[in-house]
Amino acid sequence: MNTLLDVKKLSIDFKTSNGIVKAVEDVNFKINEKEIFALVGESGCGKSTIAFSLMRLLAKNGMIADGNIYFKGKDVLKLTEKEMFSFRGKEIGMIFQNPLDSLNPVMTVGGQVLESLLLDNITREKAWQKVIEVFEDVRIPDSKERIKSYPFELSGGMRQRAMISMMISRKPLLLIADEPTTALDVTIQAQILKVIKRLKDEFNTSVLLITHDFGVVAETADRIGVMYAGNLVEMGEVFEVFENPLHPYTKLLMQALPTISKKEGRLVTIPGMVPNLINPPDGCRFSNRCPQKKDICTKIKPDFKEYPQEHYCSCHLEVQ
Amino acid sequence: MKKSRMKKVFSNKYFVVGLLISLSIIICAIFADVIALHPYDEINLINKLQKPSMTYYFGTDMYGRCVFSRVIYGTRIVLQVGFIVTAIQLLIGVTLGLLSGYYGGSVRRIISFITDITWSMPSIVMSLAIVTILGPSLTNVVIAIALVGWAQYTKIISAKAQTLKNLPFIDAARVLGESDFNIITKYILPNTINQIIILVTLTLPTAVLSTSSLGFLGLGAQPPAPDWGVILAEGIKFLRPAPWISIAPGLSLLFVVLGFNILGEGLKEILDPKYGS
Amino acid sequence: MIQNIIEIKNMKKYFSIKKGLVRKSIQHIKAVDDVSFNIREKETVGLVGESGSGKSTLARVILKLSDAVENSVLFEGKDITKLKGNDLKYFKKNTNMVFQDPASSLNPRKTIRQILKRSLEVHKYPKDNMDEFINEMLYKVELGLDFGDRYPNQLSGGQQQRVAIARAIILKPKFIILDEPTSALDISVQAQILNLLLDLQEKENLTYLFITHNLNVVRYISDRIGVMYLGKLVEIGPTEEVYNRPKHPYTQGLMDSSPTISRSFRNRKKFELNGEIESMINPPNGCRLSRRCPFAKEICKSENPKMIEVAKDHLVACHFVNEIDLSIYRT
Numbered sequence: 001m002n003t004l005l006d007v008k009k010l011s012i013d014f015k016t017s018n019g020i021v022k023a024v025e026d027v028n029f030k031i032n033e034k035e036i037f038a039l040v041g042e043s044g045c046g047k048s049t050i051a052f053s054l055m056r057l058l059a060k061n062g063m064i065a066d067g068n069i070y071f072k073g074k075d076v077l078k079l080t081e082k083e084m085f086s087f088r089g090k091e092i093g094m095i096f097q098n099p100l101d102s103l104n105p106v107m108t109v110g111g112q113v114l115e116s117l118l119l120d121n122i123t124r125e126k127a128w129q130k131v132i133e134v135f136e137d138v139r140i141p142d143s144k145e146r147i148k149s150y151p152f153e154l155s156g157g158m159r160q161r162a163m164i165s166m167m168i169s170r171k172p173l174l175l176i177a178d179e180p181t182t183a184l185d186v187t188i189q190a191q192i193l194k195v196i197k198r199l200k201d202e203f204n205t206s207v208l209l210i211t212h213d214f215g216v217v218a219e220t221a222d223r224i225g226v227m228y229a230g231n232l233v234e235m236g237e238v239f240e241v242f243e244n245p246l247h248p249y250t251k252l253l254m255q256a257l258p259t260i261s262k263k264e265g266r267l268v269t270i271p272g273m274v275p276n277l278i279n280p281p282d283g284c285r286f287s288n289r290c291p292q293k294k295d296i297c298t299k300i301k302p303d304f305k306e307y308p309q310e311h312y313c314s315c316h317l318e319v320q
Numbered sequence: 321m322k323k324s325r326m327k328k329v330f331s332n333k334y335f336v337v338g339l340l341i342s343l344s345i346i347i348c349a350i351f352a353d354v355i356a357l358h359p360y361d362e363i364n365l366i367n368k369l370q371k372p373s374m375t376y377y378f379g380t381d382m383y384g385r386c387v388f389s390r391v392i393y394g395t396r397i398v399l400q401v402g403f404i405v406t407a408i409q410l411l412i413g414v415t416l417g418l419l420s421g422y423y424g425g426s427v428r429r430i431i432s433f434i435t436d437i438t439w440s441m442p443s444i445v446m447s448l449a450i451v452t453i454l455g456p457s458l459t460n461v462v463i464a465i466a467l468v469g470w471a472q473y474t475k476i477i478s479a480k481a482q483t484l485k486n487l488p489f490i491d492a493a494r495v496l497g498e499s500d501f502n503i504i505t506k507y508i509l510p511n512t513i514n515q516i517i518i519l520v521t522l523t524l525p526t527a528v529l530s531t532s533s534l535g536f537l538g539l540g541a542q543p544p545a546p547d548w549g550v551i552l553a554e555g556i557k558f559l560r561p562a563p564w565i566s567i568a569p570g571l572s573l574l575f576v577v578l579g580f581n582i583l584g585e586g587l588k589e590i591l592d593p594k595y596g597s
Numbered sequence: 598m599i600q601n602i603i604e605i606k607n608m609k610k611y612f613s614i615k616k617g618l619v620r621k622s623i624q625h626i627k628a629v630d631d632v633s634f635n636i637r638e639k640e641t642v643g644l645v646g647e648s649g650s651g652k653s654t655l656a657r658v659i660l661k662l663s664d665a666v667e668n669s670v671l672f673e674g675k676d677i678t679k680l681k682g683n684d685l686k687y688f689k690k691n692t693n694m695v696f697q698d699p700a701s702s703l704n705p706r707k708t709i710r711q712i713l714k715r716s717l718e719v720h721k722y723p724k725d726n727m728d729e730f731i732n733e734m735l736y737k738v739e740l741g742l743d744f745g746d747r748y749p750n751q752l753s754g755g756q757q758q759r760v761a762i763a764r765a766i767i768l769k770p771k772f773i774i775l776d777e778p779t780s781a782l783d784i785s786v787q788a789q790i791l792n793l794l795l796d797l798q799e800k801e802n803l804t805y806l807f808i809t810h811n812l813n814v815v816r817y818i819s820d821r822i823g824v825m826y827l828g829k830l831v832e833i834g835p836t837e838e839v840y841n842r843p844k845h846p847y848t849q850g851l852m853d854s855s856p857t858i859s860r861s862f863r864n865r866k867k868f869e870l871n872g873e874i875e876s877m878i879n880p881p882n883g884c885r886l887s888r889r890c891p892f893a894k895e896i897c898k899s900e901n902p903k904m905i906e907v908a909k910d911h912l913v914a915c916h917f918v919n920e921i922d923l924s925i926y927r928t
Contacts, residue, residue, distance in 0.1 A: 042783035043783055187850060262818055269788045487701045496715070
């Protein structure tokens with residue numbers, strides 16, 4: 001399997017009036033061709049920040065403090081603005097949580113897809129043909145009619161499909177989906193996840209799926225990375241991680257999920273709070289909440305070690 | 321807790337500058353007798369049209385009156401008018417705005433109708449008309465400007481109230497059993513403070529300017545009252561030989577307007593519960 | 598003798614869309630259309646449904662945030678539309694609600710203490726005891742006393758929701774509606790809040806109506822589950838029954854769409870409904886699901902199905918509930 005995206009030692013800081021927020025620290029992961037990789041974590045863990053950094057779309061006060069991002073061997077951080085312009089959309093596409101906010105309300109959805117297709121120097125006629133094709137790819141019914149619709153005329157699920165079609169119209173190799181189904185109803189969510197899986201199976205598109213919903217990951221992803229307070233704490237094949245979690249945070253998080261009935265007991269909770277990332281603690285960032293904390297945990301940062309079954313974990317404890 | 325909050329309040333540049341300017345005007349008004357060098361209506365024809373000097377800081381006008389003293393005493397009129405007008409506009413405008421926004425439906429339609437009519441009337445023309453009917457005097461100027469200017473409050477407060485009433489914390493209040501009156505006064509009104517402050521900072525200077533304009537036209541305070549508009553008007557004819565007669569009140573108006581606007585900016589920032597956290 | 602805290606009888610809530618100068622009523626949104634069920638003392642009824650199902654409207658009508666039709670909602674046997682004076686005060690004191698977005702459910706201009714105090718003031722609690730009472734509440738929801746002087750925007754989402762819960766229980770009510778109380782919260786915070794709700798229910802003898810779209814949460818916390826679709830109640834029954842052995846096609850579709858963490862679940866045979874959730878403005882005649890249900894026959898399109906009791910306490914509104922076999926979709 002070829003590596004498509006290689007993120008090495010990525011660290012991202014944000015300058016604020018209260019100090020420098022070390023939002024992401026020393027993150028390493030790869031995404032292969034034809035693979036869906038899920039990045040999960042709770043709010044503030046840095047998953048969206050990483051996504052934006054891949055497209056070099058960080059906020060003005062954000063900066064990549066360390067590390068490299070390689071896409072098909074190219075160093076993304078060294079590309080010029082001009083090269084980035086053709087890079088975004090063509091090599092990597094991105095869809096967001098709320099399609100209503102990301103679609104232009106005064107343009108037809110067909111027109112918006114057309115705009116991005118025209119960036120590839122094809123005739124208008126050919127481009128319109130492609131628009132209809134791509135609408136059919138994401139299973140938008142009555143595609144010839146729908147290209148003339150405005151976003152407000154479409155339901156949430158349809159808008160998200162339109163958004164996806166816009167992003168895949170130029171056949172990017174990687175699609176970043178940032179909480180694509182959080183705002184949608186469960187049955188619509190199921191349909192959108194099906195579309196995303198289709199992208200991988202039929203169009204060889206890899207997907208970086210960012211979500212806080214483990215269920216979505218279970219349905220869709222091949223591999224998973226678990227983030228906590230800016231660190232990647234665990235990574236591996238989805239069901240390997242679910243069935244055999246190594247990191248204490250992952251273990252506790254899995255137990256906090258309601259998968260039982262109340263008669264079977266109370267949900268497990270994680271004591272304490274996420275540390276302040278302006279002055280992150282020495283050592284492991286989870287140490288103040290970890291039930292298995294040892295002395296070394298508060299002093300030295302754990303390495304991201306590899307375990308059998310391509311399972312990675314950054315923890316000082318010896319795991320079986 | 322209190323000390324650090326005070327520190328944050330006074331570290332806000334807008335607030336401090338605006339406060340200083342406003343305070344200086346208020347002090348001038350209160351202590352006019354002490355600050356002014358001469359009575360504002362003391363005529364002294366020998367000294368007429370004199371340049372600014374150590375005796376007459378802003379020079380003298382065509383009757384030999386001390387322009388500085390007139391401007392200082394004029395702050396009283398400015399403040400009185402400003403506050404009374406704003407108070408009336410606030411009372412009418414905010415009340416109607418809250419009722420219109422909270423109740424919606426036919427209540428809103430009726431109030432909107434009245435507001436739109438008042439709003440679309442050109443304010444200076446209307447105040448002119450009212451003052452002409454009632455007769456020129458400061459009191460009538462106050463009534464005229466107040467009656468014409470409340471519409472802004474209603475529009476903005478109504479819009480804000482409409483947004484607020486759909487928020488869950490209002491539902492929570494209704495579930496609790498709060499009466500409509502309490503919801504409007506204890507829940508909605510406090511959350512419109514920002515809008516009210518902005519409106520006051522917009523309308524207060526406008527009220528001052530309108531008063532001066534009407535005074536300029538001779539429809540407000542009657543001479544020898546040291547209304548800045550009146551002073552300005554008197555000085556127009558003498559712009560070449562003695563520009564200071566009009567410049568002094570003109571600049572003072574600028575000073576007042578700027579000052580209240582800046583203060584408003586600062587107050588808005590400070591009163592935000594998010595401020596300083 | 599278990600009594601019904603809430604009885605909902607043929608509740609209807611229609612909104613009319615008016616158009617034209619004379620504002621003539623031309624279309625109806627049937628947000629809640631002939632829904633009936635009871636909520637028993639000390640139980641938790643979970644209400645699930647997607648957008649447009651009417652579950653939130655139902656909640657608002659129960660608490661009188663939206664007008665009810667005569668005799669459609671009874672609280673402890675009394676018609677809520679007829680409550681006046683002391684009876685109304687009693688109703689307000691004994692019912693409350695926790696909302697989905699904790700930040701906007703608290704008055705941004707008041708401190709936590711002031712918010713909680715207001716509840717006591719409205720119901721005329723003696724002034725001397727108020728502070729003590731408030732402290733007790735903060736303790737019950739596991740917030741330090743220093744939170745009392747903070748403003749809502751200074752709290753995290755989880756802390757804000759705890760305050761909202763404190764406000765909901767401070768008057769010692771009997772019945773609380775929770776409308777998606779954990780949907781805006783992180784997983785670990787959600788777990789804390791759900792545990793808190795269960796603990797409080799035991800200690801304070803509370804009855805809950807828990808509205809959510811998250812099927813795992815509803816299964817965890819409810820005794821019975823009710824499923825709504827386009828204004829209708831399509832199924833209601835004991836939690837494990839509805840969750841594991843649903844009888845209504847819509848419920849099955851919902852369960853199958855809801856992702857779970859199980860290797861075998863991923864490649865299972867899934868029951869799917871055609872098309873999308875329809876608009877409430879022109880719902881199909883007859884069964885609301887008729888245009889999307891693969892089992893739909895002629896009668897489904899013309900006649901509204903009645904609730905049929907398929908097992909003890911388990912009711913389903915489907916003409917063919919006894920003929921359809923959904924067991925092939927069970928894991």
